[in-house]
Each structure stands twice: as structure tokens, then as C-alpha cells.
Amino acid sequence: MDDTAEFNQKIDKLELEIFTRLPESLRLISKTHFTPVRIAQLAAEWLTEDGPKKILDVGAGTGKFCIAGAIEYNSFFYGIEHRESLVDIANTMIDSFGLKNAKVLHQNILDVNFKDYDAFYMFNPYYENLVFNKRLNNEVSLSEQLHKQYTEHTLAQLREMPNGTRVVTYDGENKEIPYAYERVRQSQNGLLKLWVKG
Numbered sequence: 001m002d003d004t005a006e007f008n009q010k011i012d013k014l015e016l017e018i019f020t021r022l023p024e025s026l027r028l029i030s031k032t033h034f035t036p037v038r039i040a041q042l043a044a045e046w047l048t049e050d051g052p053k054k055i056l057d058v059g060a061g062t063g064k065f066c067i068a069g070a071i072e073y074n075s076f077f078y079g080i081e082h083r084e085s086l087v088d089i090a091n092t093m094i095d096s097f098g099l100k101n102a103k104v105l106h107q108n109i110l111d112v113n114f115k116d117y118d119a120f121y122m123f124n125p126y127y128e129n130l131v132f133n134k135r136l137n138n139e140v141s142l143s144e145q146l147h148k149q150y151t152e153h154t155l156a157q158l159r160e161m162p163n164g165t166r167v168v169t170y171d172g173e174n175k176e177i178p179y180a181y182e183r184v185r186q187s188q189n190g191l192l193k194l195w196v197k198g
């Protein structure tokens with residue numbers, strides 16, 4: 001088997017291992033709401049290529065990015081998530097993989113100080129506030145006003161980070177990224193972007 005075939009097999013295996021650990025109710029929507037393993041690992045590679053760090057997945061869902069990153073890379077992968085039911089699923093999965101370098105915290109982004117972390121991952125976390133049929137479930141309040149608040153908080157926090165701070169975004173309009181961040185790399189037809197504060 002060549003290297004590419006072996007790599008693809010490894011990714012597919014992890015994708016399936018995560019999928020089978022999800023409750024039935026989340027399996028159907030997992031493609032829409034959770035990052036594919038292949039993309040999560042590319043994002044993690046971009047975020048960690050200049051050394052191990054504390055990475056935050058802003059809106060971690062079931063912890064898929066954290067798990068895929070922590071399995072492959074020598075950094076600590078934190079997630080914050082405001083839906084408690086997803087936090088429980090994420091941490092149960094993290095434990096079942098025996099990972100010591102990943103954890104999902106039950107928090108709203110408005111209570112997060114970005115200075116507690118070094119680098120950030122975002123898969124369009126606030127979009128469901130704008131589009132009714134993109135809602136993950138009814139566990140939290142969603143509104144246009146909250147979208148504005150979350151976006152403004154994220155912008156303000158990222159602005160305060162030191163030069164060299166890395167952010168990877170997957171999908172979305174990237175309105176949470178301040179002008180001081182330069183887009184230095186992209187992949188997946190422009191859906192995945194690496195931003196670095198200059």
C-alpha cells in the first residue's frame with residue numbers, strides 16, 4: 001500500500017470511529033455541523049507548524065476538531081461549547097480515545113478571554129443565529145442580536161492577541177477576523193483559511 005492509500009485509510013478509520021460514537025440523533029446532522037477529520041487535521045497542522053501550543057476551537061460541538069487534532073499533534077486542544085449536551089458527548093468521546101491533550105469546556109464565547117489560548121479554530125460557529133434551518137437543536141437561544149454580540153466579542157478579543165497569532169477558519173464569511181490578520185494560506189476551494197496577525 002502506498003503512503004497516500006495508507007493516509008486515506010487512517011483518516012477514514014478515525015472518521016468512522018468518531019461517527020459510531022455519536023448518538024443516533026447527531027449522526028444525521030454531523031456532516032453539516034462538524035468538521036471532517038481530514039480538514040480538522042490540516043487545520044491543526046497549520047496551527048501547530050511553528051510549535052506546540054494551546055489551541056481553542058470556538059464552538060466545539062462534539063469535539064471532533066479537538067479529537068482529530070489531539071490524536072495527531074503534540075499541542076493541547078481545548079474547545080468551548082454552549083450546548084451542555086454536546087460538551088458531555090465531546091468529553092466522553094475524548095476519554096474513550098484515551099486523549100490527555102484535549103478537553104471541551106461548557107462556556108459561552110462571551111465569557112472567554114482569548115489570551116488564555118495561543119491559536120484558534122472556527123467552523124462558522126455563529127451562523128445558525130441567522131438561518132433558521134441551520135439550527136443544530138433548540139437547547140440555546142439564537143437570534144440576530146446574539147450573532148452580532150458574539151461576532152463583536154470575537155473581533156475584539158482577536159484584536160488584542162499578539163502579532164503572529166494564528167487562526168484557521170472553515171467556511172463562513174469570516175466577519176469575526178479583524179483587518180490586522182492576513183490570510184496567508186487557503187485550501188479546500190477557499191473554504192479553509194489560515195490567518196496570521198501581522
Ligand SMILES: C[S@@+](CC[C@H](N)C(=O)[O-])C[C@H]1O[C@@H](n2cnc3c(N)ncnc32)[C@H](O)[C@@H]1O
Pocket residue numbers: 032033034035057058059060061062063064065080081082083086107108109110122123124125126136150
Ligand atoms: C458549526 S458547529 C462546529 C463544531 C466544531 N467546531 C466542529 O468543527 O466540528 C458550531 C458550534 O459552535 C457552537 N456555538 C455557537 N455559538 C456559540 C457560543 N456563543 N458559545 C459557545 N459555543 C457556541 C454551537 O453550539 C455549535 O456546536
